[in-house]
Amino acid sequence: MEKIYDVAVIGAGPAGYNCAINFAKQEKKVVIIEKNNLGGTCLNCGCIPTKFLWQVAKTKQKISKSLEYGIKANIEQINFQDIITKKNRLIENLSKGILKLLTSNKVDVIKGVASFKSNNALSVNTEEGSIEIVSNKIIIATGSTCKTISNIEFDHKKFITSTDALNLTDIPKNMLVIGGGAIGIELSSIFSCFGTAVTLREICTQLLPNEDSELAGELAKVLARQGIKVEVACQDTLKDVDNFEKVLIVTGRKPTIEELNLKNINLSLDKKGFVKTNNYKTNIDNIFAIGDITGKGFLAYTAEQDANNVAENKNSIDPIPKVVFSFPPVASVKDVNFDSSYKNIVYKKSMYLSNARAQIEGERTGFIKVAIDKDSQKILGAWILGEKADELINIVSVMIKANMKVQDLSKNMFFHPGLAEIILEAIKNCS
Numbered sequence: 001m002e003k004i005y006d007v008a009v010i011g012a013g014p015a016g017y018n019c020a021i022n023f024a025k026q027e028k029k030v031v032i033i034e035k036n037n038l039g040g041t042c043l044n045c046g047c048i049p050t051k052f053l054w055q056v057a058k059t060k061q062k063i064s065k066s067l068e069y070g071i072k073a074n075i076e077q078i079n080f081q082d083i084i085t086k087k088n089r090l091i092e093n094l095s096k097g098i099l100k101l102l103t104s105n106k107v108d109v110i111k112g113v114a115s116f117k118s119n120n121a122l123s124v125n126t127e128e129g130s131i132e133i134v135s136n137k138i139i140i141a142t143g144s145t146c147k148t149i150s151n152i153e154f155d156h157k158k159f160i161t162s163t164d165a166l167n168l169t170d171i172p173k174n175m176l177v178i179g180g181g182a183i184g185i186e187l188s189s190i191f192s193c194f195g196t197a198v199t200l201r202e203i204c205t206q207l208l209p210n211e212d213s214e215l216a217g218e219l220a221k222v223l224a225r226q227g228i229k230v231e232v233a234c235q236d237t238l239k240d241v242d243n244f245e246k247v248l249i250v251t252g253r254k255p256t257i258e259e260l261n262l263k264n265i266n267l268s269l270d271k272k273g274f275v276k277t278n279n280y281k282t283n284i285d286n287i288f289a290i291g292d293i294t295g296k297g298f299l300a301y302t303a304e305q306d307a308n309n310v311a312e313n314k315n316s317i318d319p320i321p322k323v324v325f326s327f328p329p330v331a332s333v334k335d336v337n338f339d340s341s342y343k344n345i346v347y348k349k350s351m352y353l354s355n356a357r358a359q360i361e362g363e364r365t366g367f368i369k370v371a372i373d374k375d376s377q378k379i380l381g382a383w384i385l386g387e388k389a390d391e392l393i394n395i396v397s398v399m400i401k402a403n404m405k406v407q408d409l410s411k412n413m414f415f416h417p418g419l420a421e422i423i424l425e426a427i428k429n430c431s
């Protein structure tokens with residue numbers, strides 16, 4: 001029997017479930033189809049598990065450094081299996097929250113694999129059999145999965161994906177991490193903190209190849225001080241692969257399209273197989289694509305913004321804060337026209353070492369660099385390496401979006417003693 005909807009969303013990651021809820025709030029009849037657990041990559045094998053494990057590793061670090069505060073404490077044992085169990089419980093709870101959100105907004109949720117029968121009809125393969133769905137609008141939000149490098153297949157034992165790494169039950173003795181992007185750096189930092197001897201290899205000349213070179217260079221030093229062997233400009237990343245217990249390959253993501261049966265609709269894809277879009281529109285009038293499947297963003301919050309834009313028929317472009325959870329984390333944000341519109345940019349820095357709160361917290365490593373347009377005095381960007389960079393960057397993001405200028409902040413008060421004072425100090429240095 002056919003089920004008829006205004007909107008059918010395929011995939012319940014941050015793109016899919018936010019989009020479904022937004023349409024439902026507009027009184028549309030909405031269905032969302034998900035083949036795995038609700039929450040997608042972000043919840044099940046991305047943002048949430050990595051940040052949870054980072055937090056556990058950070059707790060271990062804090063205990064190790066407690067003598068600085070006159071507290072003598074020893075770590076007797078780390079039960080990695082317990083850590084993974086706790087992580088899975090957290091994911092389960094958050095996934096239940098998403099289900100509640102969807103159902104309370106009257107979105108129909110179907111567990112199964114969706115494939116296209118025609119431009120407005122889907123077949124959903126469920127445990128109970130096949131369901132046919134007809135919908136005016138179809139939103140593809142099927143995300144991305146781990147990609148390997150040539151000549152290597154994931155065996156999920158030695159050659160592992162980021163998802164495998166997040167489900168290991170023992171801490172490996174050593175690990176080769178191939179790929180110096182955000183995911184490679186985060187997993188290197190986490191496992192190194194738990195005692196794994198990590199070698200991190202990147203083919204480009206710096207870690208985080210698209211990031212400010214000063215920030216990337218300082219990050220490499222921080223990782224090296226933690227004991228991670230960092231090799232950039234490495235042409236033969238697999239040279240001594242036999243020496244490693246685990247080889248984690250995190251060199252990028254590939255689109256999840258295999259099961260969609262796209263030959264039935266002639267959907268245009270780009271060279272890498274991602275869905276071609278223009279303002280979320282595909283080459284087929286009633287079919288839209290959002291999130292990782294478009295090959296843009298690769299972040300949960302850009303996926304969520306896509307979701308809201310497509311549901312509200314908008315196309316907002318905002319500065320995108322970027323964060324990598326190393327120890328300490330690094331973060332950056334730039335005005336959307338940073339590279340094209342400004343010719344006269346001034347950079348100023350302020351150091352964590354000179355901040356009282358950083359001293360109190362025993363987190364003295366790091367700096368913030370801000371960029372200002374010399375002519376207009378507008379705040380254009382910031383690059384932070386240091387404690388809570390992940391939170392501080394949002395403050396600069398708001399300043400950029402609000403078109404704030406140096407003089408707008410000269411009389412501003414920030415709580416003292418606070419890490420955010422570092423931002424204010426760097427900006428005031430520009431005046």
Ligand SMILES: Cc1cc2nc3c(=O)[nH]c(=O)nc-3n(C[C@H](O)[C@H](O)[C@H](O)COP(=O)(O)OP(=O)(O)OC[C@H]3O[C@@H](n4cnc5c(N)ncnc54)[C@H](O)[C@@H]3O)c2cc1C
Pocket residue numbers: 010011012013014015016033034035036037038039040041042043045046047048050051112113114115141142143144162183256259260290291292293297298299300301302303
């Ligand atoms: C290790 C790691 C760490 C990350 N950390 C962060 C972070 O800290 N912050 C951040 O912002 N981003 C992070 N990301 C990226 C973030 O997870 C993704 O950008 C985000 O999940 C993309 O959302 P999406 O909805 O487009 O796709 P996904 O989250 O991948 O969701 C797509 C969903 O579609 C389902 N699906 C696919 N095909 C079908 C089908 N045919 N039928 C039914 N269902 C289908 C999939 O099962 C999946 O649940 C991380 C990613 C990884 C891998």
